[in-house]
Amino acid sequence: MEAFLPIVILLIFAIIVSVAIFVITNVLGPNNPTASKLSVYECGVKPEGNARQPFRNQFYLIAVLFLLFDVEGAFFLPWALVYRESILSGGTLLLALIVYMSLMVLGLVYIFKKDCLRFR
């Protein structure tokens, strides 16, 4: 744990420096806000609507599932690289991947059962 103490000290220094820059800018800089300065900056075009519009959470769900399966799929690559050498010395690696793959397929079956992939 002692190795992390310098990081805490560094964090304190970094916070001091960034707060100092922030405060100095606000003290030294001028402050004359006008209406156009305080409006949303959209490249000179009149701002229209709100940026924080609600969207269907189906998009979010599909994105999360994609990320999950993407990362899981990435684990196949190192396995495929060492597979040829390791299959000669027994099938442990194959068994391990079968277990892993069945967990993944189980997840996919669960998603299908929950009807998550259909866009409603």
Add this chain to the structure above:
Amino acid sequence: MTWLDLTIMVLKVLLIYVGLIQVVPVMIWVERKGAALIQDRPGPNRVGPFGMFQPIADAVKFLFKEDPVPTSVNKLLYNLGPFLTLLPASLTIAALPIADFFVFSGRQIPVQITELDVGIVYVLAISSLGIYGILFGGWASNNKFSLIGAMRSASQMVSYEIPLA
């Protein structure tokens, strides 16, 4: 842990952190001069020899600039954004070895803020936190363009991080 250890620790942190901050103007100068060289234009050449003091002049200018906060923003997150990008950038140097160790009163002192066993994991973990500042700033400014930009930046960060790690 004695007071000497603590003093050495704080001094190392101070020296390396201040050293890092000193490097920033030089790197800005190198970047601008390099881009100018590639694009066949002079680049910064007014302030100091070869325009080397230009980043310092810029820094002073930035300090004297107004910092307007639009009324439609989420104030806390909008102001928190720059902090959250600067802090990870400062924290990642903690695990980097700067130079060979030197001997001081019979003990070896590595020129490194801390010797972590999980140094590479630490660097990866902290450097990926920098995206929060961009996302906070982009979302909090209540601006469609900056929101899209922040999302692009975040997705690029995430997609490059998985193969890197």
